[in-house]
Amino acid sequence: MTQQPQFWGPDFGALQTEDPEIADVVVSELERLRGGLQLIASENFTSPAVLATLGSTLSNKYAEGYPGRRYYGGCEEVDRAELIGIQRAKDLFGAEHANLQPHSGASANLAAYGAFVKPGEKVLAMSLPHGGHLTHGSKVNFSGKWFDVISYGVREDDELIDYDQVRDLAREHRPTMIICGATAYPRLIDFAAFREIADEVGAILMVDAAHFVGLVAGKAIPSPVPHADVVTFTTHKVLRGPRGGMILCREEHAKAVDKAVFPMMQGGPLMHSVAGKAVALREAASADFQRYASQVVTNAQALADDLAAEGMRPVSGGTDTHLALIDLQEVGVTGAEAEQRTGAAGITLNKNAIPYDPQPPAVASGIRVGTPCVTTQGMGTADMKGIASLISRAVRDADGSQAEKIRSEVEELVRAFPAYPRG
Numbered sequence: 001m002t003q004q005p006q007f008w009g010p011d012f013g014a015l016q017t018e019d020p021e022i023a024d025v026v027v028s029e030l031e032r033l034r035g036g037l038q039l040i041a042s043e044n045f046t047s048p049a050v051l052a053t054l055g056s057t058l059s060n061k062y063a064e065g066y067p068g069r070r071y072y073g074g075c076e077e078v079d080r081a082e083l084i085g086i087q088r089a090k091d092l093f094g095a096e097h098a099n100l101q102p103h104s105g106a107s108a109n110l111a112a113y114g115a116f117v118k119p120g121e122k123v124l125a126m127s128l129p130h131g132g133h134l135t136h137g138s139k140v141n142f143s144g145k146w147f148d149v150i151s152y153g154v155r156e157d158d159e160l161i162d163y164d165q166v167r168d169l170a171r172e173h174r175p176t177m178i179i180c181g182a183t184a185y186p187r188l189i190d191f192a193a194f195r196e197i198a199d200e201v202g203a204i205l206m207v208d209a210a211h212f213v214g215l216v217a218g219k220a221i222p223s224p225v226p227h228a229d230v231v232t233f234t235t236h237k238v239l240r241g242p243r244g245g246m247i248l249c250r251e252e253h254a255k256a257v258d259k260a261v262f263p264m265m266q267g268g269p270l271m272h273s274v275a276g277k278a279v280a281l282r283e284a285a286s287a288d289f290q291r292y293a294s295q296v297v298t299n300a301q302a303l304a305d306d307l308a309a310e311g312m313r314p315v316s317g318g319t320d321t322h323l324a325l326i327d328l329q330e331v332g333v334t335g336a337e338a339e340q341r342t343g344a345a346g347i348t349l350n351k352n353a354i355p356y357d358p359q360p361p362a363v364a365s366g367i368r369v370g371t372p373c374v375t376t377q378g379m380g381t382a383d384m385k386g387i388a389s390l391i392s393r394a395v396r397d398a399d400g401s402q403a404e405k406i407r408s409e410v411e412e413l414v415r416a417f418p419a420y421p422r423g
Ligand code: DSN
Pocket: 042, 105, 133, 183
């Protein structure tokens, strides 16, 4: 009989003995995930295989540099993990080059700026209040502090990206880099149109694909890779990998991107996370994942329609992706109130600014809902109607008198679709 190779950890018993306080947090968080509806559009439930990799001794290894060119000895095993991950990323996305080392999406974006733009130069990106990201030029972020960022947005009438405005701003400002990609834009982005505009003004095209890259991996929506010079993303959203970032680019930019990640922006990579990304990329290449990705979109479309039927308006009329942005102005409830009320009823989502929002961001007029988690749990379109009804009742529950009743219905629903089933 062949002996199984020994794997060391994750040993939860040891954590309970050594540090019961933190063990209690870990268990309570698992119970929170299991006991409620998780509708944050940027979250997911990663697999046991990815979790095992994250809890491994790969976490111990210093490996500054790249495979075969490290600044530390003993990197032969982590080199294998990184090379496997790079190859899987290139195969899955049809990319010429991949860098798996960014610690997060913001780090990946910082590296992309570092590779292509000098401080003070111009960048054209989507404004945060219209669905962009902090790293797309917010004044409180490095992007807004170090670069001259000009913002485009969505049209007021149909709430879709205004490509005419993008072209006009590009012609006027001649930016070094144009960024597309968003955190709260429910529609497909026309990457070919952005490419055309970037070519016209001689700009680098960066696509921040963090939110939707899992849908691209699962072939549920078109890929930005053929159009972009550089694609940055996180690995923990629809893609369902470990928390972290990644960059794809054309071969001609490979050296600049790698140098911008290390040594310009980061030191030692998190090799347990790099290996976890490799595991997630293998999972994402499966037929199962393709079915998952298209179900995420079908569920989000059903949820948007069902919320509309409950009197809650989806921004832009619906969604093509994994998320819907819901305008609550007609309901007379702010996003902050809705987040608090749904939270009290066991439904986790986030308040979100809507385009042309009259409220400040901390209050906001909308909520953002996403279907990556509930789809991982196995829910389908028929379940979205029930979820929409629970959200609607919770959002309108001004005095909190219905919260307990709604929470017990949420618990009953998720009991049939357990996240991380009990052994
Ligand atoms: N925080 C992520 C989101 O929720 O969209 C983006 O970084």
